[in-house]
Amino acid sequence: MYAQRMSIDTSASAEIPPISEAPPRRVQSLLTGCLTPKADIPPQLGMAASLLVWVLVLAAWAGSTYGGLLPAIFMPTPGAVASRAVTMASDGSLFVHIWSSAEVVLLGFILSSLVAIPLGIAMGAFKLVQSSLESLVNFIRYLPVTAFMPLFILWIGIGIEQRVALIVFGTFFSQLVMIATVIRSVPQDLLNASYTLGSSKRQVLWNVMLPSALPGILDTLRVTIGWAWTYVVAAELIAASSGLGYMSMKAARGFQVDVIFLAIGAIGLLGLVTDLFFRLLSARFASWAQ
Amino acid sequence: MSETLARPVSVLNGPPRLRAVNVSLHYPGHRKSDVGVTALDRVSLDVPDQEFVVIVGPSGCGKSSLLYLAAGLQMPTDGEIYVGGNPVRGSGADRGMVFQSYTLFPWLTVRQNIEFGLKLRKLGEPERREIVEHFLDEVGLRKFENHLPKQLSGGMKQRVALARALANDPQILLMDEPFGALDSQTRSSMQKLLLRVWEHTKKTVLFVTHDIDEAILLGDRIYVMTAHPGRIQEEITVPIPRPRDLSMVMEPEFLTLKRRILGLLHRERDEDEG
Numbered sequence: 001m002y003a004q005r006m007s008i009d010t011s012a013s014a015e016i017p018p019i020s021e022a023p024p025r026r027v028q029s030l031l032t033g034c035l036t037p038k039a040d041i042p043p044q045l046g047m048a049a050s051l052l053v054w055v056l057v058l059a060a061w062a063g064s065t066y067g068g069l070l071p072a073i074f075m076p077t078p079g080a081v082a083s084r085a086v087t088m089a090s091d092g093s094l095f096v097h098i099w100s101s102a103e104v105v106l107l108g109f110i111l112s113s114l115v116a117i118p119l120g121i122a123m124g125a126f127k128l129v130q131s132s133l134e135s136l137v138n139f140i141r142y143l144p145v146t147a148f149m150p151l152f153i154l155w156i157g158i159g160i161e162q163r164v165a166l167i168v169f170g171t172f173f174s175q176l177v178m179i180a181t182v183i184r185s186v187p188q189d190l191l192n193a194s195y196t197l198g199s200s201k202r203q204v205l206w207n208v209m210l211p212s213a214l215p216g217i218l219d220t221l222r223v224t225i226g227w228a229w230t231y232v233v234a235a236e237l238i239a240a241s242s243g244l245g246y247m248s249m250k251a252a253r254g255f256q257v258d259v260i261f262l263a264i265g266a267i268g269l270l271g272l273v274t275d276l277f278f279r280l281l282s283a284r285f286a287s288w289a290q
Numbered sequence: 291m292s293e294t295l296a297r298p299v300s301v302l303n304g305p306p307r308l309r310a311v312n313v314s315l316h317y318p319g320h321r322k323s324d325v326g327v328t329a330l331d332r333v334s335l336d337v338p339d340q341e342f343v344v345i346v347g348p349s350g351c352g353k354s355s356l357l358y359l360a361a362g363l364q365m366p367t368d369g370e371i372y373v374g375g376n377p378v379r380g381s382g383a384d385r386g387m388v389f390q391s392y393t394l395f396p397w398l399t400v401r402q403n404i405e406f407g408l409k410l411r412k413l414g415e416p417e418r419r420e421i422v423e424h425f426l427d428e429v430g431l432r433k434f435e436n437h438l439p440k441q442l443s444g445g446m447k448q449r450v451a452l453a454r455a456l457a458n459d460p461q462i463l464l465m466d467e468p469f470g471a472l473d474s475q476t477r478s479s480m481q482k483l484l485l486r487v488w489e490h491t492k493k494t495v496l497f498v499t500h501d502i503d504e505a506i507l508l509g510d511r512i513y514v515m516t517a518h519p520g521r522i523q524e525e526i527t528v529p530i531p532r533p534r535d536l537s538m539v540m541e542p543e544f545l546t547l548k549r550r551i552l553g554l555l556h557r558e559r560d561e562d563e564g
Contacts, residue, residue, distance in 0.1 A: 193393035193451075196361050197407035197458060198383025207406075211397045288397045288438050 076258035081265070084258040098266055100242040101232050104160060108167025109228045113221060116175035123176060124183025125205060137173050145170040146234050158239035163232065170231040171224045182216030183209060215282060215289035222278035229271045305375060306336035307462050307494040308360060313369035315355050329355045331519035332369065337462065342488060342495045344509035346502060348555060352520025353498045357464045360496065361387050374461050383407055386455035390467040392447045394439040400450050401435040407458035425453035428487055445476040449483065456491065465497040478536055481507055489533055502551050503539055506530070514554045523554050
């Protein structure tokens with residue numbers, strides 16, 4: 001019996017490759033991790049990399065402006081933008097412009113969403129609504145929003161209504177299509193399960209389709225409000241007497257590049273804030289999907 | 291071609307809970323030249339009260355379609371299905387269903403999932419609580435009542451789906467390969483659990499599977515189905531006494547039955563290829 005076991009042992013050891021003497025070094029495995037598609041990296045490394053890119057961009061900016069590489073008339077120094085921010089914040093004019101733009105974005109976005117959400121749900125849920133609207137909506141969706149500005153000025157004038165109309169026009173059709181897609185992608189199996197539990201068609205819509213689609217709808221809103229921020233500038237460039245777009249347009253006439261930078265930075269920050277708002281909303285009301 | 295027309299089961303205790311009479315399901319082709327697909331061809335079967343009836347057959351034989359018709363999620367091209375004597379005209383809470391895919395509502399906890407049908411029936415909170423807790427215990431998931439479906443394993447999800455269907459106290463429970471997506475160990479333990487739960491509830495069940503062992507282990511009566519078009523080939527009464535357990539799969543009675551069903555399914559495949 002001993003001999004038998006021995007023979008088994010030797011044959012087994014012959015087949016199994018020898019374990020490598022030294023385990024692979026940690027640095028190597030980290031590098032491998034970074035080069036493997038979709039592989040996780042340590043969170044500290046990710047944060048550090050993100051910080052590094054910010055520092056590099058700011059350093060390049062500071063270096064090229066303070067070093068005199070770029071003329072101050074085209075590229076302001078970070079310090080100039082910062083001090084401009086302080087003066088415009090202290091006299092309140094910065095906030096007037098911010099509010100003016102935010103008002104347009106919020107009004108346009110809310111008006112658009114109020115119609116796009118129910119109509120998009122109807123479009124996703126009912127084939128007849130989809131057939132009726134889809135081709136028209138997709139046609140309008142690809143028309144350049146800015147091309148409609150002259151028309152809107154002609155129709156509506158140059159008040160806030162015109163800017164709001166532009167935001168609505170820019171976001172509504174995309175919202176509609178995206179929300180309809182979200183609704184359509186609710187698994188049929190969930191609807192079937194709900195029917196076999198006694199749901200009526202109405203209850204399937206309210207108790208299954210809507211909660212199931214909520215994360216996707218919130219995501220759609222998050223993405224489209226970002227677009228609204230880009231359209232508001234275009235609207236203010238042509239017809240406005242306040243707002244961040246107007247502020248930078250006016251600054252361009254006086255070669256105040258620091259003001260233009262400030263306006264751009266403010267829009268970026270506001271976009272970030274609205275994005276964060278919708279992320280928090282998702283975390284609060286649709287945490288199951290995360 | 292053997293004609294499989296209405297073949298009523300001799301029933302001692304009243305009419306069957308579910309009866310399918312010459313049910314056909316035909317999907318039309320998309321073009322003129324395309325004749326379409328006959329998923330079910332004049333299928334008749336009975337599910338007697340408090341019996342566990344299994345339909346076994348190869349994939350594509352239309353066995354799942356038959357369940358969808360019984361659930362009222364689809365309408366047959368021809369024929370009629372009766373549940374409790376009434377023709378099926380749509381879906382309803384009287385026919386509970388457990389699906390092969392995971393169909394728990396992902397935004398609801400285990401408890402809320404089981405409660406879903408009870409809320410539709412507008413039962414009061416104390417009554418709901420009592421029923422939910424009974425079935426949580428029945429499937430052994432009391433500790434997980436506040437978990438979300440994404441926190442559960444596949445087997446646990448199907449246990450919740452079973453509890454959710456049973457909580458509604460349906461006239462008949464339709465099960466569409468509910469353990470088909472599970473690994474074999476989980477599948478065995480789910481079969482054990484289902485046998486135990488069924489002994490408790492004596493709920494009338496129509497269960498669809500392609501697994502012959504599963505069919506014999508669970509069923510009182512087995513309908514063997516053939517494909518293209520989907521027809522009932524044979525009706526078999528399982529003589530193995532209850533309560534049953536997994537050790538029975540090696541017994542001669544079990545193996546004889548298994549060989550017989552395998553023969554039926556193979557004969558069909560040979561004809562298909564010939």
